[in-house]
Amino acid sequence: QVQLQESGPGLVKPSETLSLTCSVSGGSISSGYFWSWIRQNPGKGLEWIGYIYFSGSTSYNPSLKSRVTMSLDTSKNQFSLHLTSVTAADTAVYYCARVRYNKPFDPWGQGTLVTVSS
Amino acid sequence: QPVLTQPPSVSGAPGQRVSISCTGTRSNIGATYDVHWYQQLPGAAPKLLIYDNTNRPSGVPDRFSGSKSGTSASLAITGLQAEDEADYYCQSYDSSLSDSWVFGGGTKLTVL
Numbered sequence: 001q002v003q004l005q006e007s008g009p010g011l012v013k014p015s016e017t018l019s020l021t022c023s024v025s026g027g028s029i030s031s032g033y034f035w036s037w038i039r040q041n042p043g044k045g046l047e048w049i050g051y052i053y054f055s056g057s058t059s060y061n062p063s064l065k066s067r068v069t070m071s072l073d074t075s076k077n078q079f080s081l082h083l084t085s086v087t088a089a090d091t092a093v094y095y096c097a098r099v100r101y102n103k104p105f106d107p108w109g110q111g112t113l114v115t116v117s118s
Numbered sequence: 119q120p121v122l123t124q125p126p127s128v129s130g131a132p133g134q135r136v137s138i139s140c141t142g143t144r145s146n147i148g149a150t151y152d153v154h155w156y157q158q159l160p161g162a163a164p165k166l167l168i169y170d171n172t173n174r175p176s177g178v179p180d181r182f183s184g185s186k187s188g189t190s191a192s193l194a195i196t197g198l199q200a201e202d203e204a205d206y207y208c209q210s211y212d213s214s215l216s217d218s219w220v221f222g223g224g225t226k227l228t229v230l
Contacts, residue, residue, distance in 0.1 A: 036219070045120055045207065045222070045223045046209075046221040046224070048218065048219045048220065048221065059218070061218065095163055095164075099219065102152055103152070103169070103170075104154035104156075104166050104169045104209065105164075105209070105219070106175075108163045108164060108165075110162075111163050
């Protein structure tokens with residue numbers, strides 16, 4: 001079955017760019033799914049960040065849109081998240097997940113904690 | 119502020135039944151978009167519990183059930199067990215926010 005795994009720095013300085021990669025195994029990233037990022041601030045709920053479609057088209061949460069970009073690397077079966085100008089409010093566990101229109105997120109990666117601190 | 123509204127907490131004794139509500143609007147649940155539920159144990163990623171309003175993935179006990187009516191949905195858990203203590207989230211799709219998936223704020227279930 002499809003499995004997802006996040007990777008990237010666990011510590012990012014304020015004002016810098018947070019970059020994470022999600023590696024997909026057991027299936028092709030070029031299949032017809034929306035590859036998404038979701039985050040969870042410590043002790044808080046889940047927030048959808050955005051998705052990248054296998055075609056490369058994207059959609060982002062309006063609250064983060066000005067700072068988010070996502071990209072695909074089909075040769076590595078990976079997709080990535082870049083969040084610029086981070087602050088302490090961006091400290092969170094970041095999950096990658098697969099979704100289709102009007103469907104649930106499934107599966108999820110195990111999540112990776114990113115702390116924004118100098 | 120979460121788009122979908124859930125109670126912050128619910129509790130029940132072992133063996134009892136509890137219900138968690140999820141209230142949306144006409145642009146998400148009320149627009150006939152499906153509702154999905156996740157269980158999140160401490161330190162773990164969310165796990166899909168109910169999909170498409172009422173369906174259970176393979177391996178989820180039939181003690182868990184979902185329903186939807188109008189702009190709201192509910193998750194019911196019968197025969198409460200200690201292992202059910204977790205956070206529960208509802209999720210849907212919203213057409214007013216330019217192609218967005220939305221979550222509830224989460225409900226902490228405490229088994230007394």
